[in-house]
Amino acid sequence: MQVPVGFLGKLWSFVSFLPFFILLLLLGSVKAVLIGPVAAAIVFFGNSAVIIGLWPAHFIWTYYCVLKTERIGLVLKIFIGILLPLPLLLLPVLAIIGSLLGGIGYGVFVPLMATFEAVGEGVTDKLAHCFMDGTASTIAGACTVVRDVTDFCFHSYFSFMDDLIEKMGEDETPLDIKLSYLPRSALVAFVAVPVDVLMISAVALWKSPCMLLKGWQRLCEDLVGREGPFLETVCVPFAGLAIILWPLAVIGGVIASFFSSFLFGFRAGLIAYQEASFQMGLAYMISAVAIFDEYTNDLLYLREGSCLPRPKYRKEDIQQCETGQNKERYNITTEPAARQHGHHKHRRALQRSKTFMQTIQRLRPIQIWDWFFRSCELNGRILLSEGLITAEDMEEYITKGKGKKLSIKLPAWCILQCLLRSAKSDSHGLLI
Template sequence: MSTSSSSPLDSLKSWVVANYSEPLDSLKQSLRVAYVVFAFCSAFFLGGFKALLVGPVAAALLIIGNVGVILGLLPWHVAWTVYSLIKTNYINSALKFAFLFVLPILFALWLALSIFGSILVGVGYGFFAPWVSTFEAFRQDSETKKFLHGVVDGTWGTIKGSCTVVRDFADICYHSYPLYLKELRESSHNHQPHSIRLVDVPACILVALMGLIVDIPLYTVIALIKSPYMLFKGWQRLLHDLISREGPFLETACVPIAGLAILLWPLVVVGSVVLAIVSSIFIGLYGSVVVFQERSFQRGVAYVVAMVSAFDEYTNDWLYLKEGSILPKPQYRKRKASNSTEFSVGASISKGIRSTPSSSAAPAMLVPNLAPSRSVREAIQEVKMVQIWEDIMKSCEIRGKELVDASVITPFGLYEWLRTKGCAQETVSLGLPSYALLHTILYSIKTGSGGLMLSGGTEVTHHNRPQDRLLDWFFHPVIVLKEQIQAIKLREEEVRFLEKSVLFSGNIADGNSWDNGSAVPHDPLRAAQIQAISRRLVGMTRSISKFPTYRRRYRQVVKLLITYSLERDGSCASRSNRSVSSIEIVPCEV
């Protein structure tokens, strides 16, 4: 009975599927395309309106702030640099004379390029950040969230971002640069000084000027000639991804953003040409270094000529043009060092691009990778730099609270670090982040990780680490240090000794009041190994502290520790509340 009653329905269903499945699929595809086109147009015009509304304010804040920092600190930068050159023993008198002679040229370049870069970044960030944020809103799940984020995102956040950029730039100019100069003065005692003959100074200066006169115009001509090909080659790559639904076009939610990339590709090409011209300045000046290294004026001239050919050859490889170059490429080295990279611009990002051995060290136009893009899913699986920064600061906060509970770090020491702008209290400025980094390494060893295991459970390896040049300087040395700690198999009391040595930057006497169960190894060799590891950890932290955004984020951690210590100790809060009342306590920002 049931079989006979259901048979007509089954037959009707089969008939509908057989006759209307393809039209329905076609209708769904058409609706999907219509939705993408509507989303793109809506985001394009709404983002353009927000860019016109917010862009001038954000750009003005960033440009005025950065230019004010540049001009305001210029006298101090000149004074600090001249003083460091005079005091350092890293170079001899003739080399000091050569640097002092070209110092006005270098500072003129600094003024021109930094002001031009600030204007470029200010206009680009102020006008395009609201636009991109509008397109990013279409990645939200619900339609309500898409509309809300499309209207709100990129407005007040862009203005705050401009202020943050100015703050980070000021930290680099006012704190990081003097620290580099201080290291130049102090590290010179541990190195063999570089020397140059006085007769080679005029040759260095002449080759540097020749490099500017020859390389800048020729680099400009080559970049301009090849820019149309780069424009159409990039459009071809993006349109191919769009048609075949590869790379950024794989996910429907990302199609509007990828469409914006097609429209803005000409700006990328213009930026690449400008960066190629700017890089030619430094490549030309590097000719004086070749004269110094080779002790030969002729080889310096050969370098100037060879770099033009290398640039032409490298851009041919990058843009899939005919290999090689018709320009002459004289030999400017007596022997080629295996680890020499010269002054290559873009060599570090040439993975995935076909290249010849002769072009591996050549300077290049800074162009994006024209090879097939990775899918969005592959990009999501990569650990982001912001995750690592967040974990570093979170680890500093957790370890700092432990040390505050143990009375190793006091509210007075934290406030003193803020008051002196980090010039004192090495336990706070270097000891605490070094201590947190040590525990990250020890935790990675304990879990058996092949890379670094973050506190949130994310493992950073060579495969999923961010492709960032700043991280390259940091990641590999930390992995090497992790393997060294793992190899010497520290006992528990030796680990405690390493913790104390790291926290107090090697001054164990300062930590006598902290009884953490440490014991100095009886074997002098083993004690020296532990102290060497401690010095390397502190040195890495000192290098990390000069990175952009680090100082701003770490100040927030210190303020959070002050709040925690005052809440923990009421009597201390009553004595110190007036001292820190002017300090704004805010959570650590991303």
């Protein structure tokens, strides 16, 4: 669809779309009330019957495969044998709850989305599709969901367990745990969980107002201009609902951050076990807060990186840093000696290699994309002046997003020019 230009055009598009949107929402809600219970019942009873019916076989076969497999060591088998009954006993309960919630969600949202999809571009006889779409297709889709769950429980699960009990190769080693590492790992997790929960929750609470205001600003701008999530008709009800419920989304994000902080704390214990070091586990405990802060900055389009400390928590990374520092010290100490003995050629070769490596390290992907876009701009101007690209092609691509000349042929031409330029000696620009 064509995006309106100007404030009055955007305002008129918004006002004229409201009655149309309300009627579609009411029609979709009526279909959800009529068709939703049937689809929800099919998903709920079908999935629950399949999972509960196969549960005894899954219980016995899981224990058999875990005890028989050679891919798991003796100590880990004992731990799994002790802890495995809990998830297996909770499986029927979780299956019933998941089937109920999934069936309700499927029965409500699928007819609603089908109603809005019926008025999309390329649909003929939209009036009939508004009433018919999302009725029989929803029931057929519910049956498909039950069939997919049946295939997974009856075929995929047993196939996976059969792979588990296959014999190992000669170069494979069984997965096991070392009991001597567990006290260190448990101590790190005991310390890291409260620290990470407190710090990560504090970061999430500190940035929640920014998330609330930025989200509202972006959604309101898209609503007025019919852009972003409001561009497609099928997404309008959910995007409008997002504006109303955005504070709940922010609260949900804070709650999710709180629960995810426990995983960061437990992973600190895992790092301590993997690296066999108490210090590495504590280093990850500190780095986890910086990692979360950097992720939220990227999500909210704030400053890059994080102002919090981020120590290295892998011995391999520390060794690489020490190796790099030793190489730099070696180059610094050997240059005066080489100059004293007259080995200028050797010194220049080292300097040139070091500069070349620095150039490669500084070459970021964003620079390559920047050069590529500049190449598209320059070649596009040349092709436009030669008449190979017309103003109609540009207008069609801007308004409708279609046009192979600008989306496929122009980038391909730029890449071809880059290849030809790279084949020549002493060439400048983006080379391969």
